[in-house]
Amino acid sequence: MIYVTRRAEFSASHYYHNPELSPEENRRIFGKCNNPHGHGHNYTLEVTVAGDVDSKTGMVLDIKDLKQLVEDEVLQSMDHRFLNKEVPVFSSTLPTTENIAVEIWKRLAQKLPNGKLHRIRLYETPDLYVDYFGEA
Numbered sequence: 353m354i355y356v357t358r359r360a361e362f363s364a365s366h367y368y369h370n371p372e373l374s375p376e377e378n379r380r381i382f383g384k385c386n387n388p389h390g391h392g393h394n395y396t397l398e399v400t401v402a403g404d405v406d407s408k409t410g411m412v413l414d415i416k417d418l419k420q421l422v423e424d425e426v427l428q429s430m431d432h433r434f435l436n437k438e439v440p441v442f443s444s445t446l447p448t449t450e451n452i453a454v455e456i457w458k459r460l461a462q463k464l465p466n467g468k469l470h471r472i473r474l475y476e477t478p479d480l481y482v483d484y485f486g487e488a
């Protein structure tokens with residue numbers, strides 16, 4: 353088994369607000385991130401695929417295919433978007449780094465041409481990232 357990682361960057365804005373909580377609770381829990389006008393991040397995404405090396409190609413999968421998949425499934429709908437307002441799932445799910453990683457997993461896991469999705473790593477800042485390995 354070998355692991356191949358493709359990195360991509362995108363920018364998006366978001367804010368955190370849980371309608372089931374009171375305005376005071378929202379402000380207490382989410383602080384500045386509760387501002388409905390939103391704020392932006394430059395996200396770095398790492399998609400790791402696990403697989404065996406194909407003896408014919410010497411590769412796990414064609415990295416161009418993976419790049420295109422990330423482009424089609426993630427970047428086109430999330431890059432330069434206000435996630436709460438423009439990505440339907442985030443109108444009802446908080447667009448936290450955790451939830452964005454889970455959403456990206458869902459979009460990619462079934463569509464890989466070869467190999468198996470191993471990990472989604474999403475950096476919200478250079479100092480902060482989450483790892484998602486799918487459902488156990």
Ligand code: NI
Nearest residue numbers: 366385391393
């Ligand atoms: Ni934020």
